[in-house]
Amino acid sequence: xEKFYLNGKWKIQSNSYDTEGDVPGSVYSALLKNxxxxxxxxxxxxAKALAVxxxxxxxxxxxxxxxxxxxxxxxxxxxxxxxxxxxxxxxxAYTDNMHRTYFFEVAHxxxxxxxxxxxIFHSYDAYIKAKSKERRLTDGSYATMVGFQYVRKxxxxxxxxxxxxxxxxxxxxxxxxxxxxxxxITDVRILQKHCDxxxxxxxxxxxxxxxxxxxxxxxxxGEEIEVxxxxxxxxxxxxxxxxxxxxxxxxxxxxxxxxxxxxTVDQNExxxxxxxxxxxxxxxEWGEEFCYKINGVKIFAFGADYIPEDNILSRLSRERxxxxxxxxxxANFNSIRVWGGGFYPHDYFFDLCDENxxxxxxxxxxxxxxxxxxxxxxxxxxxxxxxNLRRVRHHACIGxxxxxxxxxxxxxxxxxxxxxxxxxxxxxxxxxxxxIIERECPEIxxxxxxxxxxxGFVEPTNENVGDSHYWQVWHGFLPFSEYRKHYFxxxxxxxxxxxxxxxxxxxxxxxxxxxxxxxxxxxHQKNGSANGRILSYLAQTYLYPSKVEDVVYASQLLQAEAxxxxxxxxxxxxxxxxxxxxxQLNDCWPVASWSSIDGYGRYKALHYEAKRFFEPIHIxxxxxxxxxxxxxxxxxxxxxxxxxxxxxxxxxxxxxxxxTVKWQLCNVSGTVIQKGSQELFVKALSYSSLDELDxxxxxxxxxxxxxxxxxxxxxxxxxLVLFTKPKHFDFVDPKVEVEVIGGHIKxxxxxxxxxxxxxx
Ligand code: BMA
Numbered sequence: 001x002e003k004f005y006l007n008g009k010w011k012i013q014s015n016s017y018d019t020e021g022d023v024p025g026s027v028y029s030a031l032l033k034n035x036x037x038x039x040x041x042x043x044x045x046x047a048k049a050l051a052v053x054x055x056x057x058x059x060x061x062x063x064x065x066x067x068x069x070x071x072x073x074x075x076x077x078x079x080x081x082x083x084x085x086x087x088x089x090x091x092x093a094y095t096d097n098m099h100r101t102y103f104f105e106v107a108h109x110x111x112x113x114x115x116x117x118x119x120i121f122h123s124y125d126a127y128i129k130a131k132s133k134e135r136r137l138t139d140g141s142y143a144t145m146v147g148f149q150y151v152r153k154x155x156x157x158x159x160x161x162x163x164x165x166x167x168x169x170x171x172x173x174x175x176x177x178x179x180x181x182x183x184x185i186t187d188v189r190i191l192q193k194h195c196d197x198x199x200x201x202x203x204x205x206x207x208x209x210x211x212x213x214x215x216x217x218x219x220x221x222g223e224e225i226e227v228x229x230x231x232x233x234x235x236x237x238x239x240x241x242x243x244x245x246x247x248x249x250x251x252x253x254x255x256x257x258x259x260x261x262x263x264t265v266d267q268n269e270x271x272x273x274x275x276x277x278x279x280x281x282x283x284x285e286w287g288e289e290f291c292y293k294i295n296g297v298k299i300f301a302f303g304a305d306y307i308p309e310d311n312i313l314s315r316l317s318r319e320r321x322x323x324x325x326x327x328x329x330x331a332n333f334n335s336i337r338v339w340g341g342g343f344y345p346h347d348y349f350f351d352l353c354d355e356n357x358x359x360x361x362x363x364x365x366x367x368x369x370x371x372x373x374x375x376x377x378x379x380x381x382x383x384x385x386x387x388n389l390r391r392v393r394h395h396a397c398i399g400x401x402x403x404x405x406x407x408x409x410x411x412x413x414x415x416x417x418x419x420x421x422x423x424x425x426x427x428x429x430x431x432x433x434x435x436i437i438e439r440e441c442p443e444i445x446x447x448x449x450x451x452x453x454x455x456g457f458v459e460p461t462n463e464n465v466g467d468s469h470y471w472q473v474w475h476g477f478l479p480f481s482e483y484r485k486h487y488f489x490x491x492x493x494x495x496x497x498x499x500x501x502x503x504x505x506x507x508x509x510x511x512x513x514x515x516x517x518x519x520x521x522x523x524h525q526k527n528g529s530a531n532g533r534i535l536s537y538l539a540q541t542y543l544y545p546s547k548v549e550d551v552v553y554a555s556q557l558l559q560a561e562a563x564x565x566x567x568x569x570x571x572x573x574x575x576x577x578x579x580x581x582x583x584q585l586n587d588c589w590p591v592a593s594w595s596s597i598d599g600y601g602r603y604k605a606l607h608y609e610a611k612r613f614f615e616p617i618h619i620x621x622x623x624x625x626x627x628x629x630x631x632x633x634x635x636x637x638x639x640x641x642x643x644x645x646x647x648x649x650x651x652x653x654x655x656x657x658x659x660t661v662k663w664q665l666c667n668v669s670g671t672v673i674q675k676g677s678q679e680l681f682v683k684a685l686s687y688s689s690l691d692e693l694d695x696x697x698x699x700x701x702x703x704x705x706x707x708x709x710x711x712x713x714x715x716x717x718x719x720l721v722l723f724t725k726p727k728h729f730d731f732v733d734p735k736v737e738v739e740v741i742g743g744h745i746k747x748x749x750x751x752x753x754x755x756x757x758x759x760x
Contacts, residue, residue, distance in 0.1 A: 001184050001266040003075075003176040006063060006117060014055040022314070026080065026170030027057050027121070029314040040311070041589045041599070042508050043520045046164045053167050054125055060118040065110060071180025072107040078173025080313070081153040082122040088115055097152035098172065099344055099365060099384040105180065121169035124151060128158070138417050139369040140410040141341075143526040149369035152380060155341040156308055161527040162584070162593040164311060172313040183211035184266045188256050190394045191443070192274060194295075199238035199274050205229045205256045207266075212259040220250040240295055241273025241396045243334040244357035245302075245616050246654060249273060251354060251396065273354055273396025279445035287464025290490040291578030292335070292359055292399050297685070300571065300652050301359065301579030302614035303328065303335035304596060305493060308342040308588050318348040324586060325352045327597055331607055332614035335359040337450070337492055337581050340405035341367035344388045353397035360397045361492060361581065363450060364388075364433065366404035370417060373424030378432055385436050393441040400445045401437065403429040406469060408449035408460045422457065430455055450492050467579070469493035473562060474594075477533070479540065481628045483566035487576050494566050495583030495594035497527065497534055498559035499552040501602040503759075508590045514548050525592040534558070534592065543727045556605035557755050559594075563606055567613045568620040572648045574687050582610070605757065616653045617682075618717050619661065619709040622646045625723030626700050643696050643723050648689040649709050651682040658682075659711035661690055668702045668732050669751045680709070700724040704752060726754065 012021045012030045021030025028049065031037040040049035074087070080098040084091065087109040095102055128147030137149055145158035145165055159165035178184065186206050193200040205213045217225045220239055227233040239250040251271040258266040280293040291298050309316055309324065328336060336353070338345060340363030353360050364385060371377065392398060411417045411425050429448040437446045448455045453466035461468065468488040472478045474496050483494070499505065505514060505521075513520035516531040525531050534555045538545070541558055545551045563582050570577040583594045590599035596606035612618070622645070629641035651657050658681045665674040682688045695705070700723040708718035722729050734753035739746040745758060 001178055001182075003174075003178055004065065005174065005176045006061070007174055007176075008061070010059045010061040012057060012059055014057045016052075016055060017057075021059075021170075023059065023061075023171045023175070024078070024173055025314045026168040026172065026312065027052065028166065028168045028312050029170070032312070040164065040166055043510065043513065044523050046166065046523065050125075050165050050167070053169065054123055056123055057121045057169055058118060059121065059170065060116065062114060062116050064113060065115050065177065066112055067107065067110055069179040069181040070107060071105060072110055073178050073180045074102075074104045074106045074175070075178055076102040076104075076171070076173075076175045078171060079119070079175075080121075080169055080172045081151055082124060082127055083169075084120045084122070086118040086120075089118075097380050097384050098154065099152055099388060100380075101387050106177070107180065119171070124153060124158070124167040124169070127151065137370040137372065138410075138414070138421055140406070140414060141368045142528055149371050152365075152384060154308065154343040154365065155367055155369070156588065157311065159526065160307075160341060162307070162591055162595070163526060163588050164591075166311040168312060170314075182265045183207045183209040183258055183260050185213075185256055185258050185268045187390055188254065188268050188270060188394075190254055190270065190272055192272070192276075193232070194274075194276050197238075199235045200232045201227065201235055201254075202232045203227055203229060203254055203256070205258075205268075207258055211265070214257045214259060216255045216257075218253040218255065220252065235274065238274045241275040241354075242357060243292075243294060243299065243359050244329060245332065245334050245652065246294070246297070246299065246357075249355060249357040249396070254394075270394050271351065271354060271396075272394050275396055277359070277396075277399055279400045279447070286487065286576050287462070287489065288466070289578060290465075290467055294359070297654070298578065299334065299685070300574055300577075301335040301361075301490065301581060302652075303333040303337070303358070303581045304585035304610070305337045305339050305581055305583045306585050307339050309586060311588050313343075316346070318346075318352070321346075321349050321352055323601070324597070325356050325358060327603070327607065328358055328585070329356060331596070331610040332616065333358060333610075335361060335399065335579070335581060336585060337361035337363070339363055339367065339584070340365050340402070340450075344392070347391065350392050350395040350397060354395055358397055359399035360395070361400050361402065361450070362392070362398060363402045363405050366407060366429075368406050368410060370407075370411070370421035371424055371428060373427055378428065381428070382432065382436060385433065386440060389436070389440040393444060398444055400447060401441075402450040402452075403433050403446070403448040405450055408452050408455070408457060409469070412457045412460050426456070463488045465489065467492040469583075470566075471495070473566070474533075480562040480565045484569045484622075484628070487573055488570065489577060490579035491566075491570060491577065492579065492581045493583040494563070494580075496537075496559045496562035497530055497592055497594050498555040498604055498606070499531075499534070499592045500587070500590050500598035500600070501556075501604065502549050502552050504590050504598045504600045504602055505552065507600060516548070516551055521592070524590060527593075531592060537562075541725050541727060553605075553757065555592075559596075560605040560609035563596075564609050564613045567610075568618075569622070571613070571618065571650045571652075572620060572622060572687065572689075574650060574652075574685075582606075605755070612717075612719070615717055616651070617657060617709065617711075618650045618652075619707055619719055620648050620650070621705065621707060621719060621721045622648065623705065623721040623723055625695075626728075627723060627725055642694075643698055643700060644692050644694055645705050645721065646689055646692045647707055648687055649680055649682050649717070650687040651684060654684050656681065656684050657711060659709050659716065661707065661709055663693070663705060663707040665695065665698065665703055665705050666752070668704075668730050673698075673703060695723065698723065701728060702730045704729070720752075720754070722754075
């Protein structure tokens with residue numbers, strides 16, 4: 001399809017600004033580029049940037065165009081958001097949904113030659129304020145702009161408990177004109193049938209008007225197979241797609257060509273992976289399982305929740321997402337959950353997940369709020385969901401679609417939801433959306449909300465059925481040993497905060513800001529006064545850190561330990577629990593948050609720890625002792641606790657494994673006090689454990705347990721546990737020495753060095 005792009009340089013004007021900017025692009029991206037505003041991520045600049053958006057902004061440009069057809073369509077792939085569009089001063093349309101692709105007939109408004117297009121972006125803030133004055137709808141997150149749910153603009157742009165309020169405006173995707181007389185491909189639906197090792201494809205192509213359609217399937221080895229629209233074709237020697245850790249991720253290309261009067265007028269290319277992928281929900285002794293079943297194999301989901309990568313959307317790119325997906329591979333992920341308060345990710349996001357074997361748990365873009373449910377709103381979201389499902393449903397990576405993030409849970413547990421808000425919820429998520437899914441992609445597993453158990457507000461947080469979000473550790477302020485009291489079927493959120501890396505802090509602060517309770521640091525903490533919460537959890541675990549660098553570092557260790565504590569426990573209950581996606585993978589700006597990679601892309605301690613606790617063959621230890629039994633030392637005399645350890649090996653590969661578990665009880669300087677070893681056979685997709693070891697006579701203040709799993713003479717996994725809190729362990733100076741030899745770094749320690757961070 002020949003596209004006449006209207007991207008490029010546009011004038012951008014408001015009462016206070018008169019400048020130029022690139023399209024796709026936004027108000028913020030233009031003002032930043034032209035030096036008209038300061039970096040909104042720096043110090044306390046967010047408030048100034050927010051004030052900029054009180055005004056309406058007009059984007060405009062001229063272009064030369066020669067009309068060659070009766071019909072000309074203006075295509076807008078992403079308008080953010082409340083926008084009146086004019087062509088040669090005539091009104092074309094009003095848009096109010098950044099998630100949709102719009103097509104408008106404009107032939108009657110076009111001149112031959114010089115034309116002028118203008119888009120007036122109305123202030124979001126002013127709009128939601130006015131709407132909320134009419135009626136304030138219930139919402140349930142911290143630090144958001146009241147009324148955000150009135151507009152189909154990514155919710156996080158109005159702030160979240162990890163994100164700034166930066167409601168930018170502009171074109172976030174391409175806009176162009178196309179010849180409306182010519183037929184174009186409006187949809188390509190690809191269906192797979194798998195039976196007895198055979199795979200059949202049916203491709204249905206739809207065009208805007210009758211035309212000839214040719215479909216070619218290209219195999220991963222480059223062989224071409226011609227298929228007919230609507231007819232089932234067998235794919236010989238099918239190469240199956242597997243997620244990371246289970247096999248290859250071969251992709252087949254489906255190229256659809258639309259031919260009219262002997263000429264190619266449109267072409268569409270989609271890549272697919274041959275596989276079956278559903279959420280298996282069989283009833284079992286604990287309730288009902290919830291797990292990815294890929295090509296008939298039930299796998300444990302390792303991963304985290306993904307939020308938008310930036311507040312300024314023109315800074316997003318395939319390269320940047322590629323880096324983030326590489327980071328996921330580094331940490332042994334096989335899945336990520338796209339959280340529902342952002343926007344539907346770009347095509348390249350799904351391409352990268354396909355190419356790298358990352359299963360996507362995809363929320364539709366609704367989170368933590370009662371929604372208006374007028375006919376107009378429902379029509380709007382119906383179009384939005386159809387657009388996006390048609391765009392992404394063929395991707396091999398899509399594992400499950402969830403209607404929203406946490407709305408069912410919030411409506412159920414927060415007593416203040418109005419009856420009609422709940423009714424609206426049921427209408428949208430249990431009537432309208434399931435019907436859209438049924439029409440567009442019934443082959444993809446769907447859940448109305450994440451978390452959800454039975455739907456219909458029936459015990460949405462029942463941990464025996466459906467996926468769960470667990471926040472008693474952190475929001476509920478319980479110790480992280482609490483994770484061990486739960487046996488979720490699939491945990492799609494659990495999280496613990498830390499500060500971003502010191503280098504990142506240095507980039508958004510001045511030296512005088514570098515204190516957890518300074519104004520700037522508190523402005524970069526959106527979960528209320530949670531810097532204090534980090535410190536308070538820290539007090540339970542580590543000694544008082546005297547320097548700010550140590551506070552930052554210790555906060556990350558704490559986070560890594562917390563999530564590891566949970567993740568290893570969930571893995572030790574493999575079968576009952578089949579997924580641990582921690583909250584959250586990334587940040588959209590530099591902030592104290594639950595992420596394992598900070599806003600400037602730097603790994604926190606958690607990301608390194610995730611690499612270990614998500615390794616396919618993993619040894620872990622369920623230790624019991626002072627740490628797990630009592631919270632405060634003053635409780636000492638009330639508790640008669642036992643010091644024991646049970647070692648587990650998880651095998652989340654498709655092959656059985658035999659090896660030796662070796663363990664050593666050591667004192668603080670590394671001298672072995674007691675040791676043992678045992679052969680262990682671990683079936684594929686399973687785990688085995690040793691009998692509980694008794695360390696009741698051990699001095700928990702100076703002894704620790706180290707363990708490893710050795711296969712064919714190679715250590716494939718190792719770890720260690722303390723039986724008391726690190727603050728009460730008698731660490732000695734390990735005299736760490738670091739040597740750089742060629743491309744390698746050699747680290748030597750004379751005694752236990754439990755946490756070592758290397759940076760340049
Ligand atoms: C969850 C998420 C987010 C939120 C996070 C941290 O429940 O769904 O809405 O950012 O908690 O509070």
